[in-house]
Amino acid sequence: MELRHLRYFVAVAEEGGLLTAAQRRLHTSQPSLSRQIRDLEAEVGVMLLERQARGVTLTPAGRVFLDHARLALLQVEAATDAARRMAQPERPVLTIGFMVGLEVTWLPHLLRIIREEAPDVEITLSSLSSPDLALALMRGRLDVAFLRPEAQSVGLSFKLLAKEPVIAVLPAGHRLASLRKIQPQDLARETYVSSARTSPVLQSVIQDYAAKVGITLKAKYEGENISSAMSLVASTGGITLVPLYAQNILTPNVVARALDGVPPTVDLTLGYNQANPSRLLRQLLARTDELVASVQNQSIIRYAEAPS
Known part of the structure; x- marks a missing residue:
């Protein structure tokens, strides 16, 4: 009895014919498959399948044999798989998430730290x-993400990196574009x-700001994200408010x-799941202050410092 006999039998039992x-599973001819099943039954010594006009059904012996065949x-x-892993251990993987545009500022400094801690790690990015x-x-x-401290985030912890000032984005030809700063009342x-x-x-944050400075900001247009909002700004002549990092993706x-x-x-x-057992994650968290300092010192994007 060979493994192919077991694979053929399981396929026939699951497909019912x-x-x-x-045709679907084994990519062989029906006569050849029938011969393999007959050889298997001859070796086992009992009928495993009952041939019928519209397919096959398992005999009682066949039902028992199917469970053992699947297990084998x-x-x-x-x-x-175990042998392959032993011969060629899989590289560890670290999956990192960013809001679109943030990776321009933070990823180079994060990669430096990751390479120092785990040179062979495979990195996957998501935006x-x-x-x-x-x-x-x-x-x-x-494993880790650069994001806002979202509510209703069960099991997550958020380590404060920076407080991003909110800025205004407006069309390049707008009458207020010549100003260095925008007055709230102009908004x-x-x-x-x-x-x-x-x-x-x-x-x-934007709603609280509007209430504090005594203005009303009722959106006439809504972008699906910051990029689409800036496209709407360009096409409508309006103004939007965005976090400072959006300067990375200005058109x-x-x-x-x-x-x-x-x-x-x-x-x-920097958000992460408290149940994540990754040792590399813990090493990165221990070097968060170093990451923040590196970004503050070298980036043209000036963040407000997070309180200690």
């Missing part, structure tokens, strides 16, 4: 909205484009300007 198994194939597969990053962390699909007189549809944390037809006075800030955090 010789022809279907031959699973054990062979497990043994093969998602902040709520989607939190969901991916909760589901174990990411209220312009067409407002929301950039926070997929960022409830940012939306809350040529829009410009960024600071807000006059004390600008609102939105927290940028």
Whole structure:
């Protein structure tokens, strides 16, 4: 008896017919498959299948044999995988998530630290909205992510990296583009484009800011994300409010300007799942202060320092 006999028998049992198994699963001819099954039954010494006009059914002996055949194939597969892992150990993998545009500032400095801690690690990157990053962390699909401290994030911890000032983005030819700073009252007189549809944390910060400075910001247009909001700004002539890092993804037809006075800030955090057992994750968390200092010293994007 060979492994192929077991694979053929399992395929026929699961497909319910010789022809279907031959065509869909085994890519062989029906006569050849029938011969292999007869050889198997001859070796076992009992009938395993009952041939019928519209397929086959398992005999009582066949049902018992099917369970053992499946188990035997699973054990062979497990043994093969174990041998391959022993001969060629899989490289460790670290999955990192970013809000779109943040990787430009933070990834080079993070990679330096990762290479020092684990030179052979394989790195996978994902760009998602902040709520989607939190969901991916909760589901174990990411090891670490640069995101907002999202509410309703069960099992996650957020390590504060920086407080990002919120800035205004407006068309390059806008009448306010010649100013170095934008007055809050000027915002209220312009067409407002929301950039926070997929960022409830940012939306809350902007609403609190508007209430504090005594203006109303009612979005006439809403972008799906910061990139689409900036496209709407360019096409409608409106203004949007975005975190400072969005300067990394400005298009040529829009410009960024600071807000006059004390600008609102939105927290940028390093999020991770508390249940994640990764040793490399713990090593990275231990060097977070070094990561922040490196970004603060070398990036042209100036973040407000996070409190110690």
